[in-house]
Amino acid sequence: SAVISQKPSRDICQRGTSLTIQCQVDSQVTMMFWYRQQPGQSLTLIATANQGSEATYESGFVIDKFPISRPNLTFSTLTVSNMSPEDSSIYLCSVGEEVHEQYFGPGTRLTVT
Amino acid sequence: AQSVAQPEDQVNVAEGNPLTVKCTYSVSGNPYLFWYVQYPNRGLQFLLKYITGDNLVKGSYGFEAEFNKSQTSFHLKKPSALVSDSALYFCAVRQFSGGYNKLIFGAGTRLAVHP
Numbered sequence: 001s002a003v004i005s006q007k008p009s010r011d012i013c014q015r016g017t018s019l020t021i022q023c024q025v026d027s028q029v030t031m032m033f034w035y036r037q038q039p040g041q042s043l044t045l046i047a048t049a050n051q052g053s054e055a056t057y058e059s060g061f062v063i064d065k066f067p068i069s070r071p072n073l074t075f076s077t078l079t080v081s082n083m084s085p086e087d088s089s090i091y092l093c094s095v096g097e098e099v100h101e102q103y104f105g106p107g108t109r110l111t112v113t
Numbered sequence: 114a115q116s117v118a119q120p121e122d123q124v125n126v127a128e129g130n131p132l133t134v135k136c137t138y139s140v141s142g143n144p145y146l147f148w149y150v151q152y153p154n155r156g157l158q159f160l161l162k163y164i165t166g167d168n169l170v171k172g173s174y175g176f177e178a179e180f181n182k183s184q185t186s187f188h189l190k191k192p193s194a195l196v197s198d199s200a201l202y203f204c205a206v207r208q209f210s211g212g213y214n215k216l217i218f219g220a221g222t223r224l225a226v227h228p
Contacts, residue, residue, distance in 0.1 A: 001159070031213065042203065043157070043218045056213060092156055101147055102216055104157040 002027050002095050004105035012111045013083055020079045021108045023093035028073035031097060034066070037090040037107070046091075049076050083112045115140045115208040117187075119219035126194045126226050134189040134222045136204030145207035146187045147216065148178055152200045160202075163187060174198070194226045 003026040013019050023032065034046040046066055047055040055068040069077045080087050088111050096102030116139045126132045138144050148160040161172025168180045178189045189202060204219040 004156075033215070042220045043216075045215055045217075048213045048215065050213075094157075096214070096216075101159045101162050103159060104149075106156040109154075 002029060002103045004093060004095060004103060006091075006093060006105040006108050008108060009106065010109040010111075012113060015084050015112055017083055018079055018081045019083065019110060020077050021091055021093075023076045023078070023105055025074045025095055029095040029097065030073070031095065032070060032076045033094045033096065033102065034068060034076075034078045035092045035094065035104075037092060039088070043092065046078070080110065083110075085112045088112045114210075115144075115206045115217050117146075117204045117206045117217060117219040119202075119204055119222045121222050122220075123223045123225060126224070128196050128226055128228050129193050132191050132194040132198070132224065132226070134202050134204075134224060136187045136189065136219060138185050138187060138204075138206050140206055140208075144180075144187075146178075146180065147205040147207070148172065148176070148187075148189050149203045149205060149218075150174075150200050151203065151221075157203065160189070194224075196226050196228055199224055199226045 005024045007022045032049045035043040037043050045058050046061045047057045049055045049068050049070040051070050051073050067079045090107045092107045094102040094104040118137045146163045149157040151157050161170050163170050163180045171177045176191050201221050203221050205216045208215050208217050
Protein backbone atom coordinates (compact mmCIF):
# COMPACT_ATOMS: atom_id res chain seq x y z
CA SER A 1 0.00 0.00 0.00
CA ALA A 2 1.10 3.56 -0.67
CA VAL A 3 2.29 5.85 2.10
CA ILE A 4 0.81 9.31 1.80
CA SER A 5 1.76 12.46 3.67
CA GLN A 6 -0.01 15.80 3.76
CA LYS A 7 1.13 19.25 4.76
CA PRO A 8 0.04 21.08 6.79
CA SER A 9 -1.69 18.73 9.21
CA ARG A 10 -3.85 21.56 10.44
CA ASP A 11 -4.17 25.30 10.05
CA ILE A 12 -6.28 28.19 11.23
CA CYS A 13 -6.83 30.80 8.55
CA GLN A 14 -8.65 34.09 8.23
CA ARG A 15 -11.53 34.49 5.86
CA GLY A 16 -10.58 35.81 2.45
CA THR A 17 -7.17 34.17 2.43
CA SER A 18 -5.99 31.04 0.60
CA LEU A 19 -4.31 27.86 1.77
CA THR A 20 -2.38 25.35 -0.31
CA ILE A 21 -2.34 21.76 0.87
CA GLN A 22 0.38 19.42 -0.29
CA CYS A 23 0.07 15.68 -0.84
CA GLN A 24 3.14 13.49 -1.28
CA VAL A 25 3.09 9.78 -2.16
CA ASP A 26 5.99 7.38 -1.72
CA SER A 27 5.41 5.72 -5.10
CA GLN A 28 4.32 6.77 -8.56
CA VAL A 29 0.57 6.74 -9.05
CA THR A 30 -1.62 7.77 -11.93
CA MET A 31 -4.74 8.78 -10.07
CA MET A 32 -4.92 11.10 -7.10
CA PHE A 33 -8.12 12.28 -5.48
CA TRP A 34 -9.03 15.17 -3.21
CA TYR A 35 -11.89 14.87 -0.73
CA ARG A 36 -13.56 17.16 1.76
CA GLN A 37 -14.99 15.97 5.05
CA GLN A 38 -17.09 18.62 6.73
CA PRO A 39 -17.53 18.38 10.49
CA GLY A 40 -19.47 15.28 11.45
CA GLN A 41 -20.11 14.33 7.84
CA SER A 42 -18.98 11.86 5.24
CA LEU A 43 -16.40 12.33 2.53
CA THR A 44 -17.23 14.23 -0.62
CA LEU A 45 -15.02 14.00 -3.68
CA ILE A 46 -13.78 17.39 -4.83
CA ALA A 47 -11.78 16.40 -7.88
CA THR A 48 -9.69 13.74 -9.54
CA ALA A 49 -6.15 14.72 -10.50
CA ASN A 50 -4.54 12.70 -13.27
CA GLN A 51 -0.92 13.56 -14.00
CA GLY A 52 -0.50 15.41 -17.25
CA SER A 53 -4.07 16.59 -17.59
CA GLU A 54 -6.44 19.06 -16.03
CA ALA A 55 -8.19 17.97 -12.88
CA THR A 56 -11.76 16.76 -13.19
CA TYR A 57 -14.08 18.49 -10.73
CA GLU A 58 -17.24 17.07 -9.21
CA SER A 59 -20.54 18.87 -9.29
CA GLY A 60 -20.51 21.77 -6.87
CA PHE A 61 -16.76 22.31 -6.97
CA VAL A 62 -15.01 24.71 -9.35
CA ILE A 63 -11.42 25.29 -10.33
CA ASP A 64 -11.41 28.95 -9.28
CA LYS A 65 -12.23 27.95 -5.71
CA PHE A 66 -10.18 24.74 -5.53
CA PRO A 67 -7.29 24.91 -8.02
CA ILE A 68 -5.28 21.70 -8.18
CA SER A 69 -1.80 21.02 -9.46
CA ARG A 70 -0.36 17.64 -10.38
CA PRO A 71 3.20 18.27 -11.56
CA ASN A 72 4.40 14.66 -11.35
CA LEU A 73 3.35 11.14 -10.40
CA THR A 74 4.09 11.51 -6.67
CA PHE A 75 2.82 14.97 -5.77
CA SER A 76 -0.29 17.13 -5.89
CA THR A 77 -1.55 20.33 -4.30
CA LEU A 78 -5.02 21.59 -3.55
CA THR A 79 -5.59 25.29 -2.89
CA VAL A 80 -8.64 26.50 -1.02
CA SER A 81 -9.12 30.06 -2.27
CA ASN A 82 -10.86 33.06 -0.78
CA MET A 83 -11.83 31.05 2.26
CA SER A 84 -14.98 31.44 4.31
CA PRO A 85 -15.98 29.69 7.55
CA GLU A 86 -17.99 27.21 5.44
CA ASP A 87 -14.68 25.90 4.11
CA SER A 88 -13.74 24.64 7.57
CA SER A 89 -13.27 20.92 6.95
CA ILE A 90 -10.80 18.12 6.81
CA TYR A 91 -9.23 17.84 3.37
CA LEU A 92 -7.89 14.44 2.39
CA CYS A 93 -5.95 13.24 -0.59
CA SER A 94 -5.98 9.65 -1.72
CA VAL A 95 -4.48 7.46 -4.41
CA GLY A 96 -5.91 4.47 -6.19
CA GLU A 97 -5.90 2.63 -9.46
CA GLU A 98 -8.83 1.05 -11.27
CA VAL A 99 -10.83 -1.27 -9.04
CA HIS A 100 -8.28 -1.31 -6.28
CA GLU A 101 -8.88 0.29 -2.95
CA GLN A 102 -7.86 3.87 -2.37
CA TYR A 103 -5.30 4.83 0.25
CA PHE A 104 -5.73 8.04 2.14
CA GLY A 105 -3.44 10.61 3.61
CA PRO A 106 -3.84 11.70 7.24
CA GLY A 107 -5.82 14.78 6.24
CA THR A 108 -5.48 18.52 6.74
CA ARG A 109 -7.79 20.04 9.32
CA LEU A 110 -8.68 23.56 8.24
CA THR A 111 -10.44 26.09 10.43
CA VAL A 112 -11.47 29.40 8.90
CA THR A 113 -12.22 32.27 11.27
CA ALA B 114 -25.85 6.56 -9.91
CA GLN B 115 -24.27 4.25 -7.39
CA SER B 116 -24.96 4.80 -3.72
CA VAL B 117 -24.55 3.22 -0.33
CA ALA B 118 -26.62 3.67 2.79
CA GLN B 119 -25.58 3.18 6.38
CA PRO B 120 -28.83 3.14 8.30
CA GLU B 121 -27.33 3.52 11.77
CA ASP B 122 -25.61 6.71 12.94
CA GLN B 123 -24.18 4.89 15.93
CA VAL B 124 -23.76 1.32 17.11
CA ASN B 125 -23.07 0.49 20.74
CA VAL B 126 -21.53 -2.84 21.67
CA ALA B 127 -20.07 -4.31 24.83
CA GLU B 128 -16.49 -5.46 24.64
CA GLY B 129 -16.27 -9.14 23.74
CA ASN B 130 -19.64 -9.20 22.01
CA PRO B 131 -20.04 -9.59 18.25
CA LEU B 132 -20.57 -6.43 16.28
CA THR B 133 -22.32 -5.64 13.01
CA VAL B 134 -22.23 -2.36 11.11
CA LYS B 135 -24.80 -2.29 8.35
CA CYS B 136 -24.44 -1.16 4.75
CA THR B 137 -26.80 -1.48 1.81
CA TYR B 138 -26.00 -0.53 -1.73
CA SER B 139 -27.67 0.51 -4.95
CA VAL B 140 -25.67 -0.06 -8.11
CA SER B 141 -26.11 -0.87 -11.75
CA GLY B 142 -24.00 -3.83 -12.72
CA ASN B 143 -21.61 -5.67 -10.43
CA PRO B 144 -20.83 -3.83 -7.20
CA TYR B 145 -17.33 -3.11 -5.98
CA LEU B 146 -17.71 -2.48 -2.26
CA PHE B 147 -15.32 -1.27 0.41
CA TRP B 148 -15.13 -0.65 4.14
CA TYR B 149 -12.93 2.01 5.71
CA VAL B 150 -12.32 3.02 9.32
CA GLN B 151 -11.44 6.47 10.64
CA TYR B 152 -9.91 6.81 14.07
CA PRO B 153 -10.02 10.21 15.79
CA ASN B 154 -7.76 12.78 14.14
CA ARG B 155 -6.61 10.23 11.59
CA GLY B 156 -7.15 9.62 7.90
CA LEU B 157 -9.16 6.73 6.53
CA GLN B 158 -7.76 3.22 6.72
CA PHE B 159 -8.80 0.51 4.28
CA LEU B 160 -10.34 -2.54 5.97
CA LEU B 161 -11.58 -4.81 3.20
CA LYS B 162 -13.21 -5.00 -0.21
CA TYR B 163 -15.54 -7.13 -2.26
CA ILE B 164 -14.88 -7.33 -5.98
CA THR B 165 -15.94 -10.85 -6.89
CA GLY B 166 -15.76 -14.40 -5.56
CA ASP B 167 -16.46 -15.59 -2.04
CA ASN B 168 -19.28 -13.68 -0.38
CA LEU B 169 -17.46 -13.62 2.95
CA VAL B 170 -14.53 -11.25 2.79
CA LYS B 171 -11.88 -11.10 5.51
CA GLY B 172 -9.97 -7.95 6.22
CA SER B 173 -7.72 -6.14 8.65
CA TYR B 174 -7.96 -6.20 12.46
CA GLY B 175 -10.21 -9.28 12.49
CA PHE B 176 -13.03 -7.67 10.55
CA GLU B 177 -15.02 -9.43 7.88
CA ALA B 178 -17.95 -8.51 5.68
CA GLU B 179 -20.65 -10.53 4.03
CA PHE B 180 -21.80 -9.65 0.55
CA ASN B 181 -25.47 -10.51 0.04
CA LYS B 182 -26.68 -9.89 -3.49
CA SER B 183 -30.34 -10.64 -2.86
CA GLN B 184 -30.49 -8.20 0.03
CA THR B 185 -28.06 -5.74 -1.61
CA SER B 186 -26.11 -5.60 1.63
CA PHE B 187 -22.47 -5.60 2.66
CA HIS B 188 -22.50 -5.65 6.46
CA LEU B 189 -19.26 -5.36 8.42
CA LYS B 190 -18.80 -7.87 11.24
CA LYS B 191 -16.41 -8.89 13.95
CA PRO B 192 -16.90 -11.86 16.28
CA SER B 193 -15.55 -10.17 19.39
CA ALA B 194 -15.39 -6.38 19.72
CA LEU B 195 -12.51 -4.52 21.33
CA VAL B 196 -12.62 -1.09 22.95
CA SER B 197 -9.95 -0.07 20.45
CA ASP B 198 -12.42 -0.77 17.61
CA SER B 199 -14.31 2.38 18.61
CA ALA B 200 -14.14 4.60 15.54
CA LEU B 201 -16.08 5.91 12.56
CA TYR B 202 -16.78 3.33 9.86
CA PHE B 203 -17.56 4.11 6.23
CA CYS B 204 -18.97 1.87 3.56
CA ALA B 205 -18.16 2.85 -0.04
CA VAL B 206 -18.99 1.77 -3.57
CA ARG B 207 -17.03 2.27 -6.74
CA GLN B 208 -18.61 4.36 -9.45
CA PHE B 209 -17.25 4.73 -12.94
CA SER B 210 -18.04 8.22 -14.18
CA GLY B 211 -16.41 10.75 -16.44
CA GLY B 212 -13.72 8.26 -17.37
CA TYR B 213 -12.63 7.65 -13.80
CA ASN B 214 -13.32 5.20 -11.02
CA LYS B 215 -14.52 7.07 -7.95
CA LEU B 216 -15.54 6.06 -4.46
CA ILE B 217 -18.97 7.05 -3.21
CA PHE B 218 -19.10 6.97 0.60
CA GLY B 219 -21.95 6.32 2.96
CA ALA B 220 -22.73 8.71 5.78
CA GLY B 221 -20.68 6.75 8.27
CA THR B 222 -21.51 4.81 11.43
CA ARG B 223 -19.89 5.58 14.74
CA LEU B 224 -19.02 2.41 16.64
CA ALA B 225 -18.71 2.67 20.40
CA VAL B 226 -17.39 -0.38 22.22
CA HIS B 227 -17.90 -0.20 25.99
CA PRO B 228 -15.72 -2.04 28.50
